[in-house]
Amino acid sequence: MGALIGWFCHYTPVEIITALGFIPYRLLGREGNTPRADTYLVGNLCPYVKSCLETAIRQELPPLAGTVIARSCNAMIHLASTWPRYGGQGATLVLDVPRRLDEEAVLYYSQNLRRLAGELAWLGERQLEDSLLWQAIDAWEEQRSYWRGLLAARARGEICLSGSDVMAWLDGWQTCATAAGRDKGQAGSAAIEQQSRPDFRGRPRLMLAGSILPAELPALIEEWGGWSVFEDACNGRRFLLAEVARETGDPYLHLARLYLGGPPCPRMVADQTRRQQYWAGVVDDYQIDGVIYHVMKFCDAAIYDFRAMKDFCDRRGLPLLRLDGDYTGGARGQWQTRVEAFLEMF
Amino acid sequence: MTVTAGLDLGSLTTKAVVIRDGVIAGSVVMKSGVQSEDIAWRALKAALDQAGIGEEQVDGIVATGYGRVRVPFAHHKVTEITCHARGIYHLWPEVATVIDIGGQDSKVILLDRGGKVRDFVMNEKCAAGTGRFLEVMARSLEVNVEEMGELSLAAPRGASISSMCTVFAESEVVSLVAEGRPVAEIIRGLHEAVAQRVAAMASRVGWEEPVAMTGGVAKNRGVVKSLEDNLGTAIRVPPDPQIIGALGAALLAADSKK
Amino acid sequence: MDIYQLIRFHLAGPLRRRAFKSPWAYRLLKQLVAAQKKRYSWQAAYELLLNTIDQVAAAYLQQGPVVWHNVFFPTEILYGLGLVPFAPEAAAAVAVGLGVAEEAFRVAEGDWVSGESCSFHRLAYGCDRAGYLPPPGAVVCSSHLCDAAPQSLAAAAGYHHVPFYLLDVPHRQDAAAINYVARQLKSITFSLADALGVPWDQERFQEALLASNTAREHLLAVNRLRRQRPACIRGDEAHGFIYLMLAGFGSEAAAAVYRQLAAELEQRWREQRRAVPEERARLLWLHLRPYYPTEIFNLLEQEAGAVVVFEEMHHVYWEPLDPARPFYSLAGKVLSHHGLGCMSRRIEAILAMVDAYQVDGVIHFAHWGCRQSTAGLRLLQDALRDREIPFLNLEGDCVDKSKYAPGATRTRLEGFLEMLRAV
Structure with missing residues (x-):
């Protein structure tokens, strides 16, 4: 049974997480307001991101070996800075995702994914083989x-x-x-x-x-x-x-x-x-x-x-x-x- | 003998305190009118009358609050942040954090050992957590704002109010009424929402014990109770929390005479 | 309704719109400015104004292909291609002073660009749809630092049916990222030249990079002079030069203005002409400021003697460009921005400014709707608290004056000043 790896944005390739023997767990926040997350992130920021931080601060999440944060928009970028300090458990891994679709972007993203696989492998027990x-x-x-x-x-x-x-x-x-x-x-x-x-x-x-x-x-x-x-x-x-x-x-x-x-x-x-x-x-x-x-x-x-x-x-x-x-x-x-x-x- | 006065011109009420040798000799609270210069003078006169002191005996006047800039006869103008800190330090020198929920603004002030302001944080523009917010909600619920504290304490639980934007929250309150939720539970929910907001501000500034609360909303026991639950600590409320800013102003006027 | 009001209502808009497109208007404006040359306390500011008028005229009179850009896009590329750069965000700041803001906000709001979003972009959006901005031949935008700029500029490109080029900027600074950005810059450059029909001129391109380096050198000189005590320029006066950081790099004009500013500062330093009679505190200013009249700087600098000695926006975060490797070195410049990546990078840069400029306190102007500068402030606040440096997060709006609350602003500023004095 593998450990859980949290993820947020749908551009996060869960395949890499699974292939390394981890179980991907999507963070979807919680119902209700977010008084504790409001301490760390300003009022006029994405409520979903704050809601996720709130679940972490309140320790409502299952144990996570790490979390992959795709810096896909400004709110996620700030979450990536805040999460390891105030909320998250386990390692925080960040992933840059291009905002365009062309061969340059695909190549660059593939390089980022390979790096992510390396970082995640370091958390687990096995190296990731292509097969x-x-x-x-x-x-x-x-x-x-x-x-x-x-x-x-x-x-x-x-x-x-x-x-x-x-x-x-x-x-x-x-x-x-x-x-x-x-x-x-x-x-x-x-x-x-x-x-x-x-x-x-x-x-x-x-x-x-x-x-x-x-x-x-x-x-x-x-x-x-x-x-x-x-x-x-x-x-x-x-x-x-x-x-x-x-x-x-x-x-x-x-x-x-x-x-x-x-x-x-x-x-x-x-x-x-x-x-x-x-x-x-x-x-x-x-x-x-x-x-x-x-x-x-x-x-x-x-x-x-x-x-x-x-x-x-x-x-x-x-x-x-x-x-x-x-x-x-x-x-x-x-x-x-x-x-x-x-x-x-x- | 040193006599000084402090005037706190808030958005909703004007407070005047006169002290004689460090002891409160007179204090009044009046509704703020449009003409703040006039109200300031009237409040000062009333406090002086109460103390039995003539105008000519006053050694110094400090004005604070939103209307402080429009008090021409004040010798100094100091913000309510420094004044609330000074007022509480006078009452309880050991207090480390002052929470002041006023009509327009709420603030959390950190004091150092000498009663000086170490840091402070005030409410965000979009956030509700002020006396004004409670007033708007009281109007939606058709209750008197003064009754809210007692009413909420009678409720076994609070209705959950998720939105903290005044407009969103108002529509939520209306929906809750339509669903038939008891008013007391809704009020308790509102208090909890305000308390959560203010507790978040307190965390931002890194609050420390002991905590005291000032300002008109401190008279609302429901908010104080919710805030205590949120912070997990007892909160000291002075007998007349509304006049602490004016008291601090009068004390600062006396300090400057030393 | 008053008949005169009605006439003004119907005429004012079209008249103003037409005035922008008349060469006479710019000639007149320049003459007006020139007639008052002596009244400018800084000649550099006078030169900046004249250059800006020229630049605005070039855009409105379509003296070349106009390219809209966001303020973080490396403008060296646009100057290097001989294009006419135009920054809608900067135009929004100007629009506030021209009395068209209310109308523009109304247009944007009516078009569903809601009040939660950045008002620079809302205002630019409204100005554009109301016909106040010079139509672009193409639009370029970098994805750093905010989300609103690419969205708003892409929408503008769609509205004008012109090509939109996104510079996608990652947050890491490794070799892969530099290559990715450099390849995009190269592709954008040649696509622009192709789409707008401008010939590629290598020499001109390299000159733009050299001009950028010269401007950088002079700005560094300005910044060195600003580190000294007492301050010789008030923050209120210095803030206007940020415009060049946002829209001027790559032009000869930017280099000239900074050269002039450095020379004047040097002279005033020698003469010991102080910015304020008594310098009681030194402040660092983060992000921008309101572009409509407020009492903020007057209260801080003139009344309280708390001088803003440096602005984060004036920080030179990049290394000199290498004209032999233009795209690679521009990519390096873009990726060097301290606002990219983890917040700790920005904090490190700010703490270095605190030390270099010997500041006693830090003020961040939290422009409503700006998430990039504001969202992660807690980390900065904690870092400053560890160093016992007073910090104020002053909320407001740079261009929407309806959001300005004078009383609340004064209370926060004075409270902060009282705290500074207590330290």
């Missing part, structure tokens, strides 16, 4: 492709799955403390597939987009009469990446291409055309009727990404609703009126 890494890559791709298939079937209406179930399973999958637990999660979801689920057909088919999604949001939207059929967030569909042709040779190059080439986060600022193409594909493939965009307070990327989404929706004639949230679970009342009014428009 082990390829095994992990295949194992993860198998699981992701299963999930992608499941979500595509949902979108085609072949199976009835609520967005809230999907989010709950994905959360469980990402934070599963053991490999066995992960298999169980997968088995569980497969079993649920067979059962009859609430039938949302006929409801407005919504894409949820934006910053990391609060786990309760899809459930609430469904409670209020909508149907979340696609969750474009780093704890939703984005985390499942996209299939890429298997490289031969350097597994780190393959991983770099896999992650940088996946559905882009708004942080990929040099890659915005691809993000718009991605939205267009989703809207067509999943017959999206409307979009709900969740802007995490103080997330600069989401603030500007919402602008881009607004232009996109205007062009496509899609209704769009913006919800502001602070990741504390306290915005329910505000959201309800907005979502219900939005759904009344359909």
Whole structure:
């Protein structure tokens, strides 16, 4: 049984963690406000990052051998400075992730990944051989492709799955403390597939987009009469990446291409055309009727990404609703009126 | 005999303290009006009358608080940070940390052994943790702000208030009322939220024991209790916490005469 | 509504917008400035102003291909290509003084660029959409130090349908990072030349790097002079020269202004002309300051004799450039920024400034919405506390004056000064 390695941003290659015999554990924060983290990080900073720091300070996390912090946005950069001093247990490993997708970026990212593997290996007992890494890559791709298939079937209406179930399973999958637990999660979801689920057909088919999604949001939207059929967030569909042709040779190059080439986060600022193409594909493939965009307070990327989404929706004639949230679970009342009014428009 | 006066012109109330040879001889608290010059003078007069001292006998006046710059007859103007520190040092020289929650601002002040300000931190712009925040919430709940302390102590638990942005919190409070949560629990939740915020400020500045609290909100036992729970220490509250700034100002006026 | 108000309302905007595009306006402005030459207490400031007017005119009159850049992008590349650089963030600071800020904020807010984001970028966004900024031929931006700049500039490029080039800057400073940045710089340079149709001129490019080195040398001389007691320039006066750090490196003008400033400082030092009659305390200023009138510097320097002797933004963090290896050495410059990487790097740089400039206290101006400078302050505060150096985090907004609270600011500053005196 391997030790746990914490991670945050979905650009973190869990394959490397697994290949070294560790278990990747995603940090998703906690419900409620963050008085202790507020001591170390200012008020107007990403609430998700503060929420994660809060769980660490309160010692609510399982024992971690280390944590990989991808310096993917400004909030994560500051978390990387603060975590080892005030919160984290075990080693803190930082990873720089390019904000662009081209051959230079892929090469540089692959070099960073190789370095990360070296640093992680130092924590564990074994050196990372390429063959082990390829095994992990295949194992993860198998699981992701299963999930992608499941979500595509949902979108085609072949199976009835609520967005809230999907989010709950994905959360469980990402934070599963053991490999066995992960298999169980997968088995569980497969079993649920067979059962009859609430039938949302006929409801407005919504894409949820934006910053990391609060786990309760899809459930609430469904409670209020909508149907979340696609969750474009780093704890939703984005985390499942996209299939890429298997490289031969350097597994780190393959991983770099896999992650940088996946559905882009708004942080990929040099890659915005691809993000718009991605939205267009989703809207067509999943017959999206409307979009709900969740802007995490103080997330600069989401603030500007919402602008881009607004232009996109205007062009496509899609209704769009913006919800502001602070990741504390306290915005329910505000959201309800907005979502219900939005759904009344359909 | 040395007679000095301290005036603390806050956003909501104006406080005047007159001391004679280091002992409080008169003190008043009045609602601040728009004309702070006038109110300052009236407060001073009232405190002097209470002490039975004539204006001409006053050796020095120090003004503090937001309105301090508009008191032309004050000999010195000192911020409330230094004044609260001085006032508490006079009462309890061993106190290391002063928490002052006022109408506009809340602050945590660290004192050195000699009662001097070693460091301080004040509330962030976006954060709620002030008397004003509680006042806005009291209005949403249709309760009197003075009653909040007692009401909250009667509640078995606090409702969870997650957002600390005034606007977010207000909408949360309204939702909680709509859900039928008892008002006392909501108030206790608000107090806990304020206390958490202030405790975070205290940690930022590296607070040390013993801790004292001043300012109008210190009269709210609910907030004091929550703050004690958050910090894990007892908090000393002077009998009249609102006048500590003015007391400190009067003491500083006396210090400058030595 | 008053008819005159209505007329002003309808005319003021278009008139101002047109004025920016008229060569006469700049000639007039320069004449006005020149007529008051004697009234500038620093000739370097006078020269800076004239140069800036020229630069602004070049952009608005489209005297060459205009390229928008963020303030951390190495401008040597733009000067080296003979382009006209234009920094929307710096323009935002100017817009505050021109009375267009309110309108611009309204435009941005109405376009969903919400108040939680950096107001420099909100203001630039609003100014652009309201037609106040010279349209770009291309937009370049580095990803350091903040997230708002790349987002906002990418949006601007999309709005104007011009190419956007991102310089992706990692936080490590190893060989791989330098190579990665250098290769991007090279690619951006040649893509710009290609897209804007400017011929590649190696000599001109190298001259820009040499000009940057000269400016650096003179700035180092200025900084050496500022280490001495008593201070000969107030922080209030020195702050304006930060503009060159953000938009001037690579130009001959920047080198000339710093040369002039060093000469004047040297002379005043010899004559022992003090910045303030009695220097009671020396302060280090972190980040920027408000660009609308406030009493901050007056209160600190004139009233209390607490002189801001150095600004973090004036720190020369990089080594001289090597014109023989332009992209590699520019990459080195970019990656040397002390704000990159772990916070401990910035803290180390600040503590070195504390020692070098013999400061008694440190003030950080926490510009609302700026996460990069503000978020990790606790670590800095702890480090300064260990050294028993008083620190004030002064919250405010550099360009949105509606966020300025005079009373609260005064209380914080005076409280800090009282603490300084007690130390």
